[in-house]
Amino acid sequence: MVSTPVKASDPLPEGTREALRYASTATITTQLLSRGLRNQFMQGVRALNPAQVNMVGVAFTLRFIPAREDIDVLSVFQDYDHPQRKAVESVSPGEVLVIDSRGQQRAASLGHILATRLLHRGCAGVVTDGSVRDSDGFAVLEMPTFAMNPSANTNLIQHHAVDMQVPIGCGEVAVYPGDVLVGDSDGVVCIPRHLADEVAEAAATQEHLESFVLSRVESGHALRGTYPPDETTRAAYEAWAAENPWRWPIPGSTPS
Amino acid sequence: MVSTPVKASDPLPEGTREALRYASTATITTQLLSRGLRNQFMQGVRALNPAQVNMVGVAFTLRFIPAREDIDVLSVFQDYDHPQRKAVESVSPGEVLVIDSRGQQRAASLGHILATRLLHRGCAGVVTDGSVRDSDGFAVLEMPTFAMNPSANTNLIQHHAVDMQVPIGCGEVAVYPGDVLVGDSDGVVCIPRHLADEVAEAAATQEHLESFVLSRVESGHALRGTYPPDETTRAAYEAWAAENPWRWPIPGSTPS
Amino acid sequence: MVSTPVKASDPLPEGTREALRYASTATITTQLLSRGLRNQFMQGVRALNPAQVNMVGVAFTLRFIPAREDIDVLSVFQDYDHPQRKAVESVSPGEVLVIDSRGQQRAASLGHILATRLLHRGCAGVVTDGSVRDSDGFAVLEMPTFAMNPSANTNLIQHHAVDMQVPIGCGEVAVYPGDVLVGDSDGVVCIPRHLADEVAEAAATQEHLESFVLSRVESGHALRGTYPPDETTRAAYEAWAAENPWRWPIPGSTPS
Amino acid sequence: MVSTPVKASDPLPEGTREALRYASTATITTQLLSRGLRNQFMQGVRALNPAQVNMVGVAFTLRFIPAREDIDVLSVFQDYDHPQRKAVESVSPGEVLVIDSRGQQRAASLGHILATRLLHRGCAGVVTDGSVRDSDGFAVLEMPTFAMNPSANTNLIQHHAVDMQVPIGCGEVAVYPGDVLVGDSDGVVCIPRHLADEVAEAAATQEHLESFVLSRVESGHALRGTYPPDETTRAAYEAWAAENPWRWPIPGSTPS
Amino acid sequence: MVSTPVKASDPLPEGTREALRYASTATITTQLLSRGLRNQFMQGVRALNPAQVNMVGVAFTLRFIPAREDIDVLSVFQDYDHPQRKAVESVSPGEVLVIDSRGQQRAASLGHILATRLLHRGCAGVVTDGSVRDSDGFAVLEMPTFAMNPSANTNLIQHHAVDMQVPIGCGEVAVYPGDVLVGDSDGVVCIPRHLADEVAEAAATQEHLESFVLSRVESGHALRGTYPPDETTRAAYEAWAAENPWRWPIPGSTPS
Amino acid sequence: MVSTPVKASDPLPEGTREALRYASTATITTQLLSRGLRNQFMQGVRALNPAQVNMVGVAFTLRFIPAREDIDVLSVFQDYDHPQRKAVESVSPGEVLVIDSRGQQRAASLGHILATRLLHRGCAGVVTDGSVRDSDGFAVLEMPTFAMNPSANTNLIQHHAVDMQVPIGCGEVAVYPGDVLVGDSDGVVCIPRHLADEVAEAAATQEHLESFVLSRVESGHALRGTYPPDETTRAAYEAWAAENPWRWPIPGSTPS
Secondary structure (H helix, E strand, O other): OOOOOOOOOOOOOHHHHHHHHHOOHHHHHHHHHOOOOOOOEOOOOEEOOOOOOOEEEEEEEEEEEEOOOOOOOHHHHHOOOOHHHHHHOOOOOOEEEEEEOOOOOOOEEEOHHHHHHHHHOOOOEEEEOOEEOOHHHHOOOOOOEEEOEEOOOOHHHOEEEEEEOOOEEEOOEEEOOOOEEEEEOOEEEEEOHHHHHHHHHHHHHHHHHHHHHHHHHHOOOOOOOOOOOOHHHHHHHHHHHHHOOOOOOOOOOOOO | OOOOOOOOOOOOOHHHHHHHHHOOHHHHHHHHHHOOOOOOEOOOOEEOOOOOOOEEEEEEEEEEEEOOOOOOOHHHHHOOOOHHHHHHOOOOOOEEEEEEOOOOOOOEEEOHHHHHHHHHOOOOEEEEOOEEOOHHHHOOOOOOEEEOEEOOOOHHHOEEEEEEOOOEEEOOEEEOOOOEEEEEOOEEEEEOHHHHHHHHHHHHHHHHHHHHHHHHHHOOOOOOOOOOOOHHHHHHHHHHHHHOOOOOOOOOOOOO | OOOOOOOOOOOOOHHHHHHHHHOOHHHHHHHHHOOOOOOOEOOOOEEOOOOOOOEEEEEEEEEEEEOOOOOOOHHHHHOOOOHHHHHHHHOOOOEEEEEEOOOOOOOEEEOHHHHHHHHHOOOOEEEEOOEEOOHHHHOOOOOOEEEOEEOOOOHHHOEEEEEEOOOEEEOOEEEOOOOEEEEEOOEEEEEOHHHHHHHHHHHHHHHHHHHHHHHHHHOOOOOOOOOOOOHHHHHHHHHHHHHOOOOOOOOOOOOO | OOOOOOOOOOOOOHHHHHHHHHOOHHHHHHHHHOOOOOOOEOOOOEEOOOOOOOEEEEEEEEEEEEOOOOOOOHHHHHOOOOHHHHHHOOOOOOEEEEEEOOOOOOOEEEOHHHHHHHHHOOOOEEEEOOEEOOHHHHOOOOOOEEEOEEOOOOHHHOEEEEEEOOOEEEOOEEEOOOOEEEEEOOEEEEEOHHHHHHHHHHHHHHHHHHHHHHHHHHOOOOOOOOOOOOHHHHHHHHHHHHHOOOOOOOOOOOOO | OOOOOOOOOOOOOHHHHHHHHHOOHHHHHHHHHOOOOOOOEOOOOEEOOOOOOOEEEEEEEEEEEEOOOOOOOHHHHHOOOOHHHHHHOOOOOOEEEEEEOOOOOOOEEEOHHHHHHHHHOOOOEEEEOOEEOOHHHHOOOOOOEEEOEEOOOOHHHOEEEEEEOOOEEEOOEEEOOOOEEEEEOOEEEEEOHHHHHHHHHHHHHHHHHHHHHHHHHHOOOOOOOOOOOOHHHHHHHHHHHHHOOOOOOOOOOOOO | OOOOOOOOOOOOOHHHHHHHHHOOHHHHHHHHHHOOOOOOEOOOOEEOOOOOOOEEEEEEEEEEEEOOOOOOOHHHHHOOOOHHHHHHOOOOOOEEEEEEOOOOOOOEEEOHHHHHHHHHOOOOEEEEOOEEOOHHHHOOOOOOEEEOEEOOOOHHHOEEEEEEOOOEEEOOEEEOOOOEEEEEOOEEEEEOHHHHHHHHHHHHHHHHHHHHHHHHHHOOOOOOOOOOOOHHHHHHHHHHHHHOOOOOOOOOOOOO
């Protein structure tokens, strides 16, 4: 019942990562609901690059508090160990930088240069429940980033980076370092790390079934008997699935 | 002065439907304002598929109330007569499914499979003052859908479908079953059914005049005398209109 | 320390205009912060035409107050000297029409016909902390326009145009006639007129340096030593800059 | 697991009513949480008369949708069977009138004359997730009423009373006719009818224990061992409780 | 149909002032609705001194825009002609100072010293759709003041006083200099000046009738026949009214 | 320019504490503004007990993140070392417990039993940018407490206590352990610890002067020459101050 402590550097099993790449956030939230978790989908964040919406990675957290004018001055960035900069240089490949911006959007959580550095470090994505600046850069960045809105203001105007790799809130969802974040065009869901493997497997299985159900509905079947599938439909699915296993890539299907 | 009771299954005259397809929501709200109605444009909803923004149809309503954890469990969907599913299978061709989600966006009002079924039933569109899930599916669905935001959460997390074909609110606009809904890139307007024919005619006429006014402004005319048209401009319009009647398709004009 | 009074018709020096066209709003807000100004970026407005996001111009202001049903009737538009219409016909080439809509989005601040007229007058752009109608027209208009949301309702439903060329608020930023507005994909920043020249120069210089820093980060440099640049990086920049001055157009760079 | 259908006229057992009068909404929500219900406390409503905050009663529901100017005219009140008026004259003694105002506060859900009539009918209280008018009257009314804010506007300006005794939302909580509503200075909680008896008993028991715990803390005990009570404290409580049973009135205790 | 221009110094007829003192804002908004005005009640403001909620006066307006750090410095108050100070010293007896604070509550619109000065000048009250500071002073000030919330911050932190006696918005209601403002425990309503006399008379008459209706309901009459009054009730009222005219003071009635 | 690190247990000099007890939050924010700090007043919190609004103390911080259903279960309170409980038992006399509730008000940050324990520990007050439960208990508690709203829900429904004595945000103000919090009827201001002594002295001095200015205004003086005081008024103040020093208690003055 409790979340097993994980180190942020624990690798995510490749099978889990692959299954999550195949599953949508809608399917994952349903799997989490069936395990009693109703509040894992972040409110208000959206993908900034329409060509980079699919994200799977392990949470590396960064916490902001409100700025104070005498501390949060432009000269702090002369310090390469400033927490925001240090966080960027600490993210490992496959990790997602998740920033607690308290839902405040008046100033940017980060800009395009830092995001570019994260891309080079192999970062799997960025999520902030705040803003980003240089949004034209983010719109074409080859790494998924999720935020609320653009804001040109530098973070110092509203935010003070205070610590990293502590539990945080983002989009009013609890995020513990090591949790698994999945993003798509709906937004971002956070899977508690100890549930990641089983949810990934179950979600991919559900996704596979639903892709069959969808094809039935697309060909004109009514909901009754089809969605959810009754025994007949489920049998038809099993037959189809025997030929079309979900393991990526699915024939005739683009991994979401 | 009162709204004539209409049955949801009453067909909308084809001329009315055609005129409304030609008119923008901006023009329709002006016509409604001239009849004393100031609150027919829904706040906060937008088209999900940029290629499917133009919608005309008759309201079929579905009402949600807040969810309760002991009632709104995943197993309810095993019942093909669950109100949400029943509503989907009750919509007639040419109708728009309008969902009262109380402006709440934490969970989706519906997902892509149900929307696909609606498309197959000839549904003219979907409007919810809430969220949808599987938004990549909606982004390419060949049916206009309007919502506030994406949310991956299934509706059970926040909503309980309770009844259909009752008067509802959507986007803080009153919607009675049988009212006429028109959507475009600005959003969705609700025309009380008893006004639909006259508003359609007046809006199309105004639209035709404004397309002429716009062409004048595009060619450099000042507002004075042109917008609104004085007698001279109106005479020029009449001459042009004699050659270019508004009946769809207008020469040199794409129906909005 | 005080804002030098400027007349709205004062021309903006061409060098200033060119430098601002080269600088992003992110860079400009940083320059303003270094001069003690933390609240010059408008909250909540965004470009309506993705192909027309870059805007530089001098503020021409228009003020709205809430509408009253007995004054704000459709017939007021018969008066070509109605303040909204008069404002449109008073904007000079190179000016940006900035509308104080009190952040209210239920009705449109203006529509496509007036915007088209502004385009013909050489207007440099439109900003409103409210809505626009006919948003498909704005989506392709060859002039930058910034607003919060679309709304089909005509302005009379919520707004009353009351006066022009007075100091206003827009997006909770103070805008004085003659201030300089710059827009890009992040949104809109307002530069007090007396700071425009020095901020423009400093921002373009910073932008040039950051384009070099970005290229370093893109080629794999860590933040340490690079961002912000230490003496070594700065020397490398100086060498590069000697060959690649910022004056527009920069070789290998698209002006933002 | 499902809510047993109840008729709004079913009497609430007197023991249940008495126990609920003794229990605070804080205690009741904890009991509901232990049964898996996390969303039974209404957001944003507060008692209007500080001398009348304790309320227990059975839900009688009234539903509002947004107003429409041509239907919601002052003359509708000439009809004594208008749904709002009819609801007032249908409430039975011991019932609470719960109004779904969609959280909208621009116009009042009801005024002082109707509330006075409800008082005379033996109504146990009124709850609306909207406003009331004549708030000085409500401030001294001898019946608990809960609302968000005062608003002088008559309901017709924003609301249309449409039906009664249907499931509704209020303060983003599901309310079914027959559910049990309890109010105090924190606000209002809704207990599903089928849980009312057991929750009432458990809440009163917990309240009794916590009154003992509070007295310990008031006399200087540390939390450790006291809150929650360990075996020693619990034994002390049992001894005390043998002399001081919770059945109302508790010696030395004012029923909440 | 248009608002007759009035000078802020025009005296309000004493009979009108007396009638408005007798009428509630609820009754006045109903009278305004019957004349087609649905948006005259300010949203979100409340009386700060419970013993000083009844206000009648003529609008003297003051307009704020957002602050700018280089202009809005503490030294500006050295200038006794600063617009905020000048406005305070310009208000005439019987006028209400109405401040357009754009609904922004982070900084105070004014404090206790200025309010005390207004009291000494015979000011009839203060309304701001923002905050006040020194709220303990306002809580006992012998002049009605209406605001949203307390905020200790001086106005310079968010506001810049720019001009006075221009049309403004307050609580999203249009206020023209010379309009008549009435406050009570529900809040504040703005009566367009040209309607003040007729609305005052009609409201007092309605109030008188409703005081009779209320007494009937208090003595147990059902709504049917009583509220609204049918011919029998109206005849009873007429008989009562012949003995108890509304002219202040009404026997057995406290003027609201 | 930087905040000197302080230990939460550092005692606040008694003279500083006394001066702050004499000064209002309005005066303190003005002193902070004159030192360049514009964002030290917490947004949205208010005193719960009208007889206990004056608070001075040193910040002891507690941080909440969003709850997760599998971790935040009722049984966690069996652990007396649960962070919320541990924080309560760690607060030293003269400290204020400041809770970062992210501005979320659906569940209570704490209830009356914990607050009573804090009172017994000599705690100087409680501030949360969230809710409290058992608000009738807080309304009479003999310790200042500041919150946004009441909510009956236990904190587990929305909050997870994660750590203490770290920098936090509260009411969108940065609070570092050891900062000095001052509360009154306007709300709560946070003074950075290194500025506490000088701000206290300056604020008390300003307060003393303003009490003289207020007495002048109360006796009918116009603002000109009086507020702010010119040389003549200042001389009169100096004479009065020589007889009436600010050191508490001031003759004829109640310490705020």
